[in-house]
Amino acid sequence: MATTFDDMLQASDIVLGISSHLSTTDYLNFRQINKEVYYNHLKKTVDDQIWANKLRRLGLKYMESTSEKLILTEINAANVLQELTSYTVENAKTVYAQLYRLLQPFVQKLYKKELSGFFPNEYSDALSHARILMNLATYIPIEIADYSRYKKIRENLDIFRELFINTVVKEMDLGYENRNYDCVTEFVAVLSECGQINTAADFFKSKNDFSVEVQLPESILNADSSDVDSDCLQAALDTTKAFLNSKIVLADKIFGESFPVTLNYIENIIANNLTDFFDSQLTSSHGLLSASIKFMPLLYINIKNSLIDGLIDSQNAGPRFKNILTEFFNLYLEPKILSYLEVNVQLFAAKVQEEFVSFQNETALKEQQQNEQIYNSLRSKVSDQQLLDEKNNFLSSFTKIFKISNNSVSQEEEQLQMSYNLNVMNNNLHNIEMLVSLDLCYKVVQLCKTHIEDMRTFLDIQNLKDEVKLRCQETFKLLISGLSRDHFKPGFDKAIAVLEQYDPNQMKNLHIELENLNSHVEPLIKFTEIINTGDIVLQMISIFYKNELVQIDIVDKNQDFLNDIVQVKKNFETMIDDYVANGLNIGINKLMDEVLFVFGSLQLPTDYNPDPSLLGSREIKPSKAAYKNVELLLNHCFLLTGATDKGTIDIFQQEIGERFFNEIVKNIKKNLISGDGAIFLICDLNYYYDFIANRLKQKNIVPLFAGLKTVGQLYLVSGSDSKELGKMICDLGRFQGVFTQEEIYEMVQRRSDWVKVRRDVEKVMYGLGVSDCTII
Amino acid sequence: MNNEDYGYDYDYLFKIVLIGDSGVGKSNLLSRFTTNEFNMESKSTIGVEFATRTIEVEGKKIKAQIWDTAGQERYRAITSAYYRGAVGALIVYDISKSSSYENCNHWLTELRENADENVAVGLIGNKSDLGHLRAVPTDEAKNFAQENQLLFTETSALNSENVDQAFRELITAIYQMVSKHQVDMNEYGNNAGQVPKGPTISLTPAPAKKSKSSNNCC
DSSP, rough: OOOOOOHHTTTTHHHHHHHTSOHHHHHHHHHHHIIIIIIIIHHHHHHHHHHHHHHHTTOOOOOOOSSSSSSOOOOOTTHHHHHHOOEEEHHHHHHHHHHHHHHHHHHHHHHHHTTTTTTTTTOOSHHHHHHHHHHHHHHHGGTTTSSSHHHHHHHHHHHHHHHHHHHHHHHHHHHHHHHHHHHHHHHHHHHHHHHHHHHHHHHHHTTTHHHHHHHOOOOOOOOSSSBHHHHHHHHHHHHHHHEEEEEHHHHHHHHHHTTHHHHOOOOOOOOIIIHHHHHHHHHHHSSGOGGGGHHHHHHHHHHHIIGGSSSOOOOOOOHHHHHHHHHHHHHHHHHHHHHHHHHHHHHHHHHHHHHHHHHHHHHHHHHHHHHHHHHHHHHHHHHHHHOOOOOOOHHHHHHHHHHHHHHHHHHHHHOOOOOOOHHHHHHHHHHHHHHHHHHHHHHHHHHHHHHHHHHTTTTTOOOGGGHHHHHHHHHHHHHIIIIIIIHHHHHHHHHHHHHHHHOOHHHHTSSOOOSSSSSSHHHHHHHHHHHHHHHHHHHHHHHIIIIITTTTTSOOOGGGGGGGGHHHHHHHHHHHHHHHHHHHHHHHHHHHHHHHHHHHOOOHHHHHSSGGGGGOOOSSOOOHHHHHHHHHHHHTTTTTTTTTHHHHHHHHHHHHHHHHHHHHHHHHHHBOOTTTTTTHHHHHHHHHHHIIIIIIIGGGGHHHHHHHHHHTTTTSSSSGHHHHHHHHHHGGGGTTSSHHHHHHHHHHBTTTTTTHHHHHHHHHHTTSTTTTTOOO | OOHHHOOOSSEEEEEEEEEEEESHHHHHHHHHHHHHOOTTTOOOOOSSEEEEEEETTTTEEEEEEEEEEOOTTTOOOHHHHHHTTSEEEEEEEHHHOHHHHHHHHHHHHHHHHHHHOOEEEEEEEEEEGGGOOOHHHHHHHHHHHHHHTTTEEOOOOTEEEEEEHHHHHHHHHHHHHHHHHHHHHHHTOOSSSOOOSTOOSOOOOHHHHHHHHHHHHO
């Protein structure tokens, strides 16, 4: 069975399908093809829906009830889509009819390509033209169902629009050249209406080209690139500022507040002109130390202060204008700032290294010169002496001089060598304080401060904040490691080596002394000076850490236990503490050597065991050895006061006290003490006690010396009281618990009458029925 | 030539002991007399301390070697060493502390047991500046001193009152006794006479050298 066109029109679906593919005119005709289609398939309700769909696709809003302003006299082709914004099902056809009436004539012209006289006379201004074109661009796709027709219309619209925009730009150019800025402003609005504000911005940019109007200097550095020529820099920034200010005024005039152009315009200048300029200034490099990138902070600060802050306000760019500009600069300079941060750290490391190395070299050179000088002086002195000696020898005996002259020369050489060694040792000791230089430490700390401050210029840049902090921390760590590795370590190592070499007793054998050298040097006194320097530097570092890193939030105080910077700082402190402890220990050893020397040389056997016939002439006062030793201790025990913490001082003083105590015990055991001599021993022991209890005031060791005082009484007891002497030895509580019984027993044997009392004493001691005596 | 080292700067040397309870002020009496010092915070003496001062009595230089002893010494061997050779002693009590006065009897006994029978003894009531806290009446102490043939003075080491006087009185008494003793000895025809002999000789002799030279002078 054949199907006719009429048959097909029986089916509603088919009719609706066909309708949806038809242009407006074709649809109107098709609906009237027969009664059934008109009344049935495309009856009024269906028809209304079809118009409503079209309006919906045009972007109009559906409303339930009829809007009041259906027909408004002022509706025209330029504003129709802006005025008619809603529809109801009932009025859809009417609304669409209006659109159609106003816009379809233009569509017709486009279809036929009748482009001359395209706009009727009632639309006289360019702005209306632009709007009509925009409305057409919206309206035309509604007929896309008739595709070939639509395509042609669309193409013609595009061609016509381009023509139109070109004409506008031409007119605008004309106006701009004639400085008719009002006219330019109008055309800007037209372009904006056409969605072509970029064209306007490009137009402005091409008319105000930075590279054409501004001539920046080749270089803002001095001839030798050692510094920034600040006049030159200022001039460059002033020129740029003047240029930008004039453009800000112009852009405000042309674009007002409606069409933002200025920000984009200036961003372009920053990105394409200024960044390149600054980059080229900062790239000239002649090795790390003179790399011009170190001027980055200076440039940045000048850009902010002389350029950005000097700009006038821009209406077009809005109130945040300068902030945004700063952000632009931050963004575009970021790569340079990053490499600056990196170089700055390297630069600091190199400078610090240089300082320490040249200090080491100078010290070594100075030492060498001094040693030479010592040698030469000794040499001349020895020859003089030798001459004199030979003369004496000559006068005394002819034979003698012939016998010893050869021998004597080599002896003198030996003597010279020894004197040289001792004098060098002595001189080294003098120089200990110079091994660590407070001035130098201060200098590098100051340098570190400057480097960190420079980097902090960029701390406010959000993107760079973490990097800046990291670099500052790195710099601080370099400071500490430099101080510790390249200065304190070699300094303390040398100082301790010198201390260790120093032999006070050998110094006393120094036969040939140079007048200009202080012959007697207290090694500890010298070492204290270096401790003092160490302490000051530690304090300096602590303050620096607090003020430059913590307070300014370079280091988070609350997380500092996580931070390796704190670890580095602690390691440095520990290192110095260890050196101090080590040095003090050696110093105490040397001091004890001297104490021993004093006991050995000044404590006479008759001190505690006097000749009874001379007793009456002796003052009861401390012996020379006691005076000398207390004086020695007095000179040393308070050296650290103010140079280090109380804990270290206490340990130091107690250590000296304890070791001195041991030396006294040894000294007692070395001497014989008679009943008459006991008061002199007691007098010495009282003197020691007085020093420890009332001068040193170290409570922990006072009992040791109180114990010694009691020991002194063992010698006072008459030999006829030997039994009670034995009891006393067993009464350990009497000696403050300081001594064991063996020690007391050893000491009591130093009684000059020991042979006589021994039997009785031992009888009591070794428990022959004496209940209060126990030996374990 | 240095007199201190090689010769004698005195005519007589007297050993004097300070005894008495712990805390009565012996050390401060001594320091007041020898160096004119007073230590408010002085601690109790450990063992024994010595000090000397030379004064002139009847034109003679007398060096007093004073032993300041710990008040609480328990060993007789030691106390007897203290007393050995002493020609004078000051028994000190605290006028504000009656127990220290009551113990004077004990100290006197100990002294008599250990020291030379001719030892000159002074009773000292120290801390007279604490009059408002007085616990020992002056008269009672004075009576006790008289009964036992002791010199008696109330002193204050704190404000120096009578300190010098107490020591001087004792030293003068010793001197008078010594010079009398010497005369006695001379009467017995001992040679040179100034070096007393015998186990209980209580006087530290003026040295032979010096005496010879003085003899030559005389």
